[in-house]
Amino acid sequence: ETWRYAFEESMADVQGVYAQKFKDEIEANSDHEVQLFPYGTLGESADIMEQTQDGILQFVDQSPGFTGSLIPEAQVFFVPYLLPTDQEHLARFYRESEAINGMFKPLYADQGLELLNMFPEGEVAMTTKEPVNTCADLNEVKFRVMTNPLLVESYKAFGATPTPLPWGEVYGGLQTNIIQGQENPTFFLYSTKIFEVTDYITYAGHNNFTTAVMANKDFYDGLSADDQLVVQSAASAAYDHTVVYQAQAADIELAKIMEAKPEMVVTVLTEDERSCFKEAAVQVEAAFIEMTGDSGAKILQQLKDDLAATAN
Amino acid sequence: MHESSLPGFLGVIDSAISRTESFLLATGVLLMAANTIANVVGRFLLGNSIFFSEELNRILIILITFAGISYAARHGRHIRMSAIYDALPPRMRKILMVIISLVTALFMYLLCYYAVKYIGTQASRGRILPSLQIPVWVILVWAPVGFFMTGTQYLLTAIKNLTSKDIYLSTYVLEGYDEEIEI
Amino acid sequence: MAATIFSVMIVLLLLGFPMMIPLIIGAFIGFLMMFDGFGQMETMVQQMLAGIRPASLIAVPMFIFAADIMTRGQSAGRLIDVVMAFVGHIRGGLAISTAAACTMFGAVSGSTQATVVAIGSPLRPRMLEAGYKDSFVLALIVNASDIAFLIPPSIGMIIYGVVSNTSIAELFIAGIGPGLLILVMFSIYSYIYAIRNNVPTEPKATWRQRARTLRLALWPMGFPIIIVGGIYGGIFSPTEAAAACVLYALILEVVIFRSMSLDDVYQTAKSTGLITAVVFILVGAGAAFSWVISFAQVPQEILSAVGISDMGPIGVLFVISIAFFIGCMFVDPIVVILILVPIFAPVVKSVGLDPVLVGTIITLQVAIGSATPPFGCDIFTAMAVFKRPYIEVIRGTPPFIFMLLSVAVALIYFPQIALFLRDLAFSK
Numbered sequence: 036e037t038w039r040y041a042f043e044e045s046m047a048d049v050q051g052v053y054a055q056k057f058k059d060e061i062e063a064n065s066d067h068e069v070q071l072f073p074y075g076t077l078g079e080s081a082d083i084m085e086q087t088q089d090g091i092l093q094f095v096d097q098s099p100g101f102t103g104s105l106i107p108e109a110q111v112f113f114v115p116y117l118l119p120t121d122q123e124h125l126a127r128f129y130r131e132s133e134a135i136n137g138m139f140k141p142l143y144a145d146q147g148l149e150l151l152n153m154f155p156e157g158e159v160a161m162t163t164k165e166p167v168n169t170c171a172d173l174n175e176v177k178f179r180v181m182t183n184p185l186l187v188e189s190y191k192a193f194g195a196t197p198t199p200l201p202w203g204e205v206y207g208g209l210q211t212n213i214i215q216g217q218e219n220p221t222f223f224l225y226s227t228k229i230f231e232v233t234d235y236i237t238y239a240g241h242n243n244f245t246t247a248v249m250a251n252k253d254f255y256d257g258l259s260a261d262d263q264l265v266v267q268s269a270a271s272a273a274y275d276h277t278v279v280y281q282a283q284a285a286d287i288e289l290a291k292i293m294e295a296k297p298e299m300v301v302t303v304l305t306e307d308e309r310s311c312f313k314e315a316a317v318q319v320e321a322a323f324i325e326m327t328g329d330s331g332a333k334i335l336q337q338l339k340d341d342l343a344a345t346a347n
Numbered sequence: 348m349h350e351s352s353l354p355g356f357l358g359v360i361d362s363a364i365s366r367t368e369s370f371l372l373a374t375g376v377l378l379m380a381a382n383t384i385a386n387v388v389g390r391f392l393l394g395n396s397i398f399f400s401e402e403l404n405r406i407l408i409i410l411i412t413f414a415g416i417s418y419a420a421r422h423g424r425h426i427r428m429s430a431i432y433d434a435l436p437p438r439m440r441k442i443l444m445v446i447i448s449l450v451t452a453l454f455m456y457l458l459c460y461y462a463v464k465y466i467g468t469q470a471s472r473g474r475i476l477p478s479l480q481i482p483v484w485v486i487l488v489w490a491p492v493g494f495f496m497t498g499t500q501y502l503l504t505a506i507k508n509l510t511s512k513d514i515y516l517s518t519y520v521l522e523g524y525d526e527e528i529e530i
Numbered sequence: 531m532a533a534t535i536f537s538v539m540i541v542l543l544l545l546g547f548p549m550m551i552p553l554i555i556g557a558f559i560g561f562l563m564m565f566d567g568f569g570q571m572e573t574m575v576q577q578m579l580a581g582i583r584p585a586s587l588i589a590v591p592m593f594i595f596a597a598d599i600m601t602r603g604q605s606a607g608r609l610i611d612v613v614m615a616f617v618g619h620i621r622g623g624l625a626i627s628t629a630a631a632c633t634m635f636g637a638v639s640g641s642t643q644a645t646v647v648a649i650g651s652p653l654r655p656r657m658l659e660a661g662y663k664d665s666f667v668l669a670l671i672v673n674a675s676d677i678a679f680l681i682p683p684s685i686g687m688i689i690y691g692v693v694s695n696t697s698i699a700e701l702f703i704a705g706i707g708p709g710l711l712i713l714v715m716f717s718i719y720s721y722i723y724a725i726r727n728n729v730p731t732e733p734k735a736t737w738r739q740r741a742r743t744l745r746l747a748l749w750p751m752g753f754p755i756i757i758v759g760g761i762y763g764g765i766f767s768p769t770e771a772a773a774a775c776v777l778y779a780l781i782l783e784v785v786i787f788r789s790m791s792l793d794d795v796y797q798t799a800k801s802t803g804l805i806t807a808v809v810f811i812l813v814g815a816g817a818a819f820s821w822v823i824s825f826a827q828v829p830q831e832i833l834s835a836v837g838i839s840d841m842g843p844i845g846v847l848f849v850i851s852i853a854f855f856i857g858c859m860f861v862d863p864i865v866v867i868l869i870l871v872p873i874f875a876p877v878v879k880s881v882g883l884d885p886v887l888v889g890t891i892i893t894l895q896v897a898i899g900s901a902t903p904p905f906g907c908d909i910f911t912a913m914a915v916f917k918r919p920y921i922e923v924i925r926g927t928p929p930f931i932f933m934l935l936s937v938a939v940a941l942i943y944f945p946q947i948a949l950f951l952r953d954l955a956f957s958k
């Protein structure tokens with residue numbers, strides 16, 4: 036049988052690395068074939084999600100930031116300073132978290148989706164035209180964010196002017212100075228060439244980009260026990276492969292950026308410099324709870340407990 | 348503004364629909380310009396972007412497209428490649444035009460049906476627009492309406508061709524690109 | 531499956547069905563065959579709506595609106611009077627100016643369709659008046675607009691850069707050489723055309739006359755300033771520049787020149803909406819059709835049959851050119867880039883081709899494709915805006931396509947056309 040798997044990034048990005056490993060595992064351990072559809076080949080993020088819900092696609096990778104318009108609680112991953120920057124801690128957390136494996140699973144199931152994995156894509160970096168050392172440096176900076184209410188709230192709280200701009204216009208917008216900053220994981224800064232039009236990369240540790248892989252639920256439930264096991268083991272193997280890959284990817288990609296643009300200034304903010312960002316995070320957390328009510332508050336608390344439990 | 352070629356009460360409805368479509372087209376374009384400019388002014392002068400600006404334009408483009416395809420069908424303005432058609436004798440052209448109108452109407456009605464189903468699915472899933480926080484299905488309702496109206500225009504064109512001597516591109520436009528219709 | 535669908539589409543197209551129908555039926559058959567029935571037709575509607583979703587498409591109705599206001603009012607006429615005063619006495623002067631205007635406008639607006647409308651609407655009547663044949667005028671407008679793809683900012687290059695992991699800055703610079711080369715070739719052709727067809731020239735204007743046209747065009751001169759200054763000055767995006775032009779055009783025509791009433795504005799908005807709808811329903815139907823091609827993995831199957839992995843660099847470049855040329859004949863350029871680039875990526879790497887060169891060649895092919903029959907968005911736009919039949923819009927295109935293809939071949943054998951400026955700028 037041919038299974039189809041669509042994701043939001045190109046083949047060489049983190050989601051592509053996961054997808055290829057997943058495909059290899061399935062094909063090595065069963066007679067099924069997996070066809071991969073990278074970014075844009077079957078539509079945008081919302082389109083491939085719907086196609087998976089319809090059962091046209093069997094597997095999809097969609098980041099919770101986009102799923103937020105379908106499952107509001109998924110936006111919890113945009114609460115700043117919720118997730119640690121320690122990649123090993125994160126790797127344990129996503130695998131063992133009760134919030135993800137116990138609480139999010141039924142929320143996705145309500146939408147006809149079997150949640151297979153959530154995994155980290157790397158720490159989100161701010162790239163700007165001017166140095167950023169404190170919140171004050173973001174004052175008056177038109178900062179491009181996805182049109183997600185929590186991200187908008189975050190950058191407002193940081194003191195920037197959050198500015199929506201379609202992704203296709205971000206490169207040009209930075210070049211002509213319509214906007215002066217944007218945020219993305221390091222590998223994405225390299226692969227989308229955003230580094231060419233910004234001069235400062237700043238790590239404030241405020242967020243770690245999370246993504247989720249799911250299957251169509253009817254399809255998954257209809258699989259034989261053997262095939263379900265094949266899917267689960269493939270997801271698990273792809274997870275292990277990807278967390279190792281992505282832990283190094285940030286450094287490798289940053290090195291590539293430095294080679295292509297030696298004058299790039301990379302700053303990791305100190306605890307002290309981060310304090311104002313952390314203070315702002317409180318406000319965003321409140322906004323999240325206001326948006327999602329009890330259900331959101333419970334998930335948030337469980338995530339915090341899970342993070343504490345997996346700390347060492 | 349033309350008067351409907353349909354008789355009696357149907358004609359009144361038809362004219363009213365035509366006027367509504369042209370109003371939606373013009374207003375849609377004007378609002379799109381106003382919205383886009385307001386966003387620039389907001390961002391550049393007031394330092395504050397309009398977050399729903401992009402979503403509003405998306406609503407307007409769906410409105411314009413689907414009000415427009417019906418209006419275009421009414422005025423015989425849909426693009427076609429007529430070289431071979433034009434070379435046929437009148438009788439063949441008439442038969443072909445009836446077939447073209449009926450097939451087009453059929454597919455417009457089919458798309459209307461599937462658009463209604465698609466909207467139903469969207470509504471059941473509850474996806475919302477991130478900035479405006481309104482359900483996505485609401486902004487799509489123009490699609491089935493537009494498909495239905497367009498299908499009806501083509502169906503009426505087929506009937507018009509069957510019941511009259513001349514050949515019609517739409518319910519009131521005679522074939523031939525030469526008359527430069529001002530709309 | 532692909533062969534059946536393509537044949538049905540061509541037959542329907544030739545019989546004179548509205549252009550959206552071959553695309554819709556093509557997609558319909560695809561869904562029927564792939565999913566054994568009508569079960570997944572909702573996705574067809576999804577993709578039709580997705581096709582008209584991209585925010586950058588808003589530039590098209592906005593530029594159509596602005597151009598329509600300028601043409602119905604006085605702004606466009608006054609601007610063209612300036613051009614005529616300076617080049618009217620030169621053989622082919624107006625045609626060359628049109629090509630140059632398309633290149634410049636296309637460069638900043640980034641939209642070939644917007645260029646067809648914005649430059650074509652005001653200049654076409656003048657060229658007809660001046661004695662050029664309509665088939666030549668239409669072909670010139672449609673093809674010169676495509677240079678927009680090659681001159682930065684180019685959305686095609688941005689997409690290619692992201693998908694293939696290639697420097698967008700280098701791509702932008704590499705596109706300038708071939709873009710200008712095409713402009714020069716079009717200009718030479720226009721000159722020869724004007725001589726061979728004996729297009730009359732006007733008497734040379736005196737400097738006094740020129741000064742007069744300049745003075746009258748003082749207000750309309752604001753348009754290029756708004757577009758170029760606004761975009762490069764970081765005030766707005768190309769899409770927003772289009773809306774700013776609408777506002778400026780309204781101020782000029784309604785308030786300053788008083789050449790339009792509010793009712794005229796309303797009628798113009800309506801006509802803009804109509805043209806937008808006629809073109810966008812094709813964009814939507816095309817998106818549904820592209821989805822079918824992508825889902826069925828048609829390009830992968832065709833390419834594995836060609837045996838590209840055994841070819842040398844020149845052979846690979848030819849296969850890439852042909853694949854993009856054919857793909858863009860049927861499917862939206864952006865989608866073609868997204869689907870085909872990853873398929874070619876391994877072989878481009880293994881034969882050691884410069885990805886910037888490949889990107890430039892692909893962008894050129896994509897540009898050619900959108901002006902090439904049977905399905906070309908610029909052709910549709912020209913038909914909708916100028917109300918001319920299909921056959922007349924494409925009649926004059928063969929010489930232009932020939933010139934464009936020869937540039938494409940030249941790029942394969944003389945990569946320096948594209949890479950010279952890049953190497954200079956990035957000191958490679």
Ligand code: NA
Nearest residue numbers: 637678681683
């Ligand atoms: Na351009």
Ligand code: NA
Nearest residue numbers: 859899905906
């Ligand atoms: Na084409």
